[in-house]
Amino acid sequence: MESSQGRQAIIIGIFVLIPVIFLSKLFSIQVINSDYKKLAKNNVIREVTVYPSRGLIYDRNGKLMVYNEAAYDIMVTPGKVSKDLDLEALSNILEVEKEEIEKGLQKAKRYSRYKPSVLIKQISARTYANFQEHLHKYSGFYVRKRTVRRYPIEAGSNLLGYIGEVNDRQIKASNKYYQPGDYIGITGIENEYETFLRGKRGKKYLMVDVHGREQGVFEDDGEESKIPIGGKNITSTIDILLQEYGETLMQNKKGSIVAIEPSTGEILALVSSPSYDPNILSGRDKGDHYKALIQDTLIPLYNRPIMAQYSPGSVFKTVMGLIGLEEGVITQNSIYYSKGAYYTSGLRVGDHAPAGNYNVSRAIQLSSNAYFCYLLDKILNQKKYESVESAFEKWKTYLDQFGMGQKLGIDIPNEVKGLTPTTEYYNKVYGKGAWKAPTIISLSIGQGELLTTPLQIANMMAAFANRGYFKTPHLVKNIEDNDSILSQFRQTHSIDIQSKNFDIVIDAMEEVVERGTARIARLDSIKICGKTGTVENPHGADHSVFACFAPKENPQIAIAVIVENAGYGATWAAPIASFMIEKYLTNKITRRRKWLEDRVLNANLLNVAYEKE
Amino acid sequence: MRRSNPFKEIDWITVLIYLMLAVTGWLTIYSAAYSEDYPSIFEYSQSYGKQFIWIVISLLIATGILFIDSKLYITFSYLIYGISIGLLILVLLIGKKVAGSTSWFELGPIRIQPSEFAKFGATLALAKFISTFNVNIAKSLKDRLIVLAIIFTPTALIILQGDTGSALVFTALMIAAYREAWPAYQLALALAIAIISVIALLVDKFILIGSLFALTAIFIYYLRKNKQAIYFAVIGFIVASAFAFSIDYAFNNVLKPYQRERVNVLLGKKVDPYGAAYNVNQSKIAIGSGGFSGKGFMNGTQTKFNFVPEQSTDFIFCTIGEEQGFIGSLFVLGLFTALLLRIVFIAERQRQQYSRIYAYGVAGIIFIHITINIGMTIGLAPVIGIPCPLMSYGGSSMFGFTILLFILLKLDADRKEFLAS
Structure with missing residues (x-):
């Protein structure tokens, strides 16, 4: 012991x-x-991407067109989610189908068990507030703040465009500038001015508690937070109220309105109809709405003012008149007698204008087909040119100078060129030397192979208003802290036609409205110079076209209006253009014309039956 | 009896250590449970404010104890023990269920855990019995059985409550019995059984029995001339094998699922970071991330953001480890070791056996609390919910340890009045 x-x-x-x-x-x-230090850090530190707020877009008067509204993404780290997660309750709180949550969880799991991924995108602030209260019950979940684009005035959807999350291809193309989840402008101004609007991503390190609730910013020398840099605000050339009014006028109609300030090339309105509420392509239900828009037979996502091509029709007669005067084949006073139709080598071109004597002014005023057929024939057969082919080349250079048959260079994507036929084309079709004036005579009245976009017509009117030049039509007036990018829009594109010739044609265009085919568009206080068009169209009823500018002296606005399948230019397009002018210049519609406005607003021209004269 | 200043003969070193531990605990609770809405450390609605009150009450209790004649405890040892046993039975009948165990009385806003007082009662009874004239645990089997009865009656009752942790504490009283000449080989045997149990759970029982068989064979080969040794070896082998089987059985049929889980995790048989091992793992992360000098007072992220559970009660050592680092851990463990050694020192200077036994009992109880409580936070002991003495949040625990300690200090203060036994 x-x-x-x-x-x-x-x-x-x-x-x-x-x-x-x-x-x-x-x-x-x-x-x-030292492993435990890292583990502790992993526990509490959450690297959070702080998304910059995208640049705002204002209209030319400083009215807000696009802003950002807070939305919230629900994030999930599958490895931290409790095994007995109550999907039913979560589905109720988030107001999202149970199946969608389940699918999202599966997808997140496939991506990573330990890295967070987005479960539900862009829930509203209200739903978020509700979820935040219950967040402690859902380990592995947290909320990431995002924004969605909002449009206080439901107009201009096609010109503004929409944004979406970058896809893998875009990420690759950007050299990894973009990261999954970043927004990118897909169409319209959002796309064209992406580099200015997007801003720069930031990063911060947050501490979170065991339930994933944020507990403040982590301060340590190791991890550096970066403050996001907001995107640049943009001021558009658009007058959003005019745009909205234009869209209202065009409701239940297919077509376009393009309004340009002639002196600057600034686009005041770019109406594509039918359109859609821009708000629906932003936020949670974007996918569904997009699908619906894609499937709509009226193709609302098709930006008609720059993508649709039509024969210019009678509107083109104004340009023809100018060329004739400039080439010297006619003068203001040359008289041509019309038989009420044009006849040449077995060919007849019909006419709405009566038989009689015509000078160029009267021909424009009454839209004589015969006169311009005659005029084209004269232009192409001048002695000073060695052949019809070279005369045609000369004729075509005027069209080129007006910007026809080429992209004008508007600052949104998807602009199309239109078409001005070339000598090569005709040589190929008819053989060299085998085509003459009668072969291509329909060009004289703006039909045949000629194709123009509504933008090109409006631009043509701007050139008329300026008596011989235009500036590239554009949608952005100003970018915050950046001026140089827009210098291209200050360049002047001149047309080699003397202003006195313009004056002759412009006087005739004034008569069109005062006493000619477009009397319906006449305003008491403002002198409008314009030209109607009724464009033949192989697919259905004629398109109603009107192009004009106003006021005659010191022009403020040039407009092209096209209403598809609506018949005579004077019936629909001319009143619509006049209302746009009246609204823009006087900010009101005179009482005398209210009935006409109502008629336009109430007209449903979407399903006009096939009718040909 | 002499009337003297009760504070005069007090062992101030122990009192100092006691106060340092209590204050350290209080500050740690403040750091762990801090709420921005209630910044004051005296805020009564918060755990830190309450702990302050528990400390103040404890000091009043301590003072009271010092004024009570120590002979009283000796005289009424059995009575106090009897009352505490009665309370343990009563709590089984009318107690309140908290976290799976029925170990609390609820009297209005106050909750009392009678197992805390049973520790003190059992220690008194043990001291009283062993120090009784003619009792000899070294020689008398009957006396040893009585000692076991004193210790394991409350243990059994507490196990019935479902509070395995507190029950385990009573085995620590065997340290006092050992000091009073309980045959060492028996305690060694008990320890061996415990070790075999752990091994039995760790490895396949057939491998264990195979190994035991091999050991026995070697043993017999070397001692083949000693018939009696062979006889003992064979008996030992049979007993050990049977034991290994019964442990396996007991493990699978007696323990509750969560206890099995915890034992499995402790033995490293199961890895599940979000399951039973989660707490231990997070606790180790907290302590480990503290480094040498800690993250600083109130700067612990693991504890503050609730990654560690029960951080002001059972896992309070985590906060120390995380915020004060190795230095803080060393300080706290140093204080406890100093307290234990001081109690041993006090025990050995007693003239009467009663006081010595009582002292060793107190040391044993504090020792096992520290071992299990701090051991579990660093993964060296199973996760058994028992508090860290004098530091964990809670009135019952604070009062219990105060009473245990200050009765010892009172006995010590009065030691000169006793005759050596």
């Missing part, structure tokens, strides 16, 4: 041994092993 001292010593030994074991273990995990 041991002594008492022996036992006492053993007890003391045990009392000392255990703390010593503990201290060695503590020394090992606290001082020697």
Whole structure:
């Protein structure tokens, strides 16, 4: 048997041994092993991408067109989600179908068990507030703040465009500038001015508690937070109220309105109809809405003012008149007798204008087909050119100078060129030297192979208003802190036609409205110079076209209006153009014309039966 | 009896260590449970404010104890023990269920855990019995059985409550019995059984029995001339094998699923970071991330953001480890070791056996609390919910340890009045 001292010593030994074991273990995990520090950090630190707020877009009068509204993405780290997650309750709180959550969870799991991924995108602030209260019950979930684009005035959807999350191809193309989840402008101004609007992503390190709730910013030398840099605000050339009014006038009609400020090339309105509420392509239900828009037979996503091409029709007669005067084949006083139709080598071109004597002014005023057929024939058969082919080349250079048959260079994507036929084309079709003026005589009245976009017609009117030049039509007036990018829009594109010739044609265009085919567009206070068009169209009823500018002296606005399948230019396009002018210049519609406005607003021209004269 | 200043003969070193531990605990609770809405450390609605009150009440209790004649405890040892046993039975009948165990009385806003007082009662009874004239646990089997009865009656009752952790504490009283000449080989045997149990759970029982068989064979080969040794070896082998089987059985049929889980995790048989091992793992991360000098007072992220559970009660050591680092851990473990050694020192200077036994009992109880509580936070002991003495949040625990300690200090203060036994 041991002594008492022996036992006492053993007890003391045990009392000392255990703390010593503990201290060695503590020394090992606290001082020697550094893994625990990393683990602790991983526990509490969440790297959060701070998305910059995208640049706002204002209209030319400083009215807000596009802003950002907070939306919230629900993020999930599958490895941290409790096994007995109540999907039913979560589905109720988030107001999202259970199946969608389940699918999202599966997808997140496939991506990574330990890295967070987006479960539900862009829930509203209200739903978010509700979820936040319950967040402690859902370990592995957290909320990421995003924004969605909002449009206080539901207009201009096609010109503004929409944004969406970058896809893999775009990420690759950007040299990894973009990261999954970033927004990118897909169409319209959003796309064209992406580099200015997007801003720069930031990063911050947040501390989170065991439930994933944020507990403040982590401060450490190791991890540097970066403050996001907001996108640049953009001021558009659009007058959003005019745009909205134009869209209202065009409701239940297919077609376009393009309004340009002639002196600057600034586009005041770019109406594509039918359109859609821009708000629906932003936020949670974007996918569904997009699908519906794609399937809509009226193709609302088709930006008609720059993508649709039509024969210019009678509107083109104004250009023909100018060319005739400039080429010297006619003067203001040259008279041509029309038999009420144009006859040449077995060909007859019909005419709405009566038989009689015409000078160029009267021909424009009454839109005589015969006169312009005659005129084209005269232009192409001038003695000063060795052949019809070279005369045609000369004729075509005027069209080129007006910007026809080429992209004007508007600052949104998808603009089409239109078409001005070339000598090569005719040589190929008819053989060199085998085509003469009668072969291509329909060009004289804006039919035949000629194709123009509504934008090109409006631009043509701007050139008329300026008496011989235009500036590239554009949609952006100003970018915050950046001026040079827009210098291309200050360049002047001149047309080699003397202004006195313009004056002759412009006087005739004034008569069109005062006493000619477009009397319906006449305003008491403002002198409008315009030209109607009724464009033949192989697919259905004629398109109603009107192009004009106003006021005659010191023009403020040039407009092209095309209403598809709506018949005579004077019936629909001319009144619509006049209302746009009246609204823009006087900001009201005179009472005398209210009945006409109502008639336009109430007209449904979407399903006009096929009718041809 | 002499009337003297009760504070005069007090062992101030122990009191100092006691106060340092209590204050360290209080500050740690403040750091762990800090709420920005209630910045004051005295805020009564928060755990730190309450702990302050528990400490103040404890000091009043301590003072009271010092004014009570120590002979009283000796005289009424059995009575106090009897009352605490009665309370343990009563709590089984009318107690309140908290976290799976029925170990609390609820009296209005106050909750009392009678197992805390049973520790003190059992220690008194043990001291009283062993120090009784003619009792000899070294020689008398009957006396040893009585000692076991004193210790394991409350243990059994507490196990019935479902509070395995507190029950385990009572085995620590065997340290006092060992000091009073309980045959060492028996305790060694018990320890061996415990070790075999752990191994039995760790490895396949057939491998274990195979190894035991091999050991026995070697043993017999070397001692082949000693018939009696062979006889003992064979008996030992049979007993050990049977034991290994029964452990396996007991493990699978007696322990509750969560206890099995915890044992499995402790033995490293199961890895599941979000399951049973989660707490231990997070606790180790907290302590490990503290480094040498810690993240600083109130700067612990693991504990503050609730990655560690029960951080002001059972896992309070985590906060120390994380915020004060190895230095802080060393400080706290140093204080506890100093307290244990001081108690041993006090025990050995007693003239009467009663006081010595009582002292060793107190040391044993504090020792096992520290071992399990701190051991579990660093993964060296199973996760058994028992508090860290004098530091964990909670009135019952604070009062319990205060009473245990200050009765010892009172006995010590009065030691000169006793005759050596």
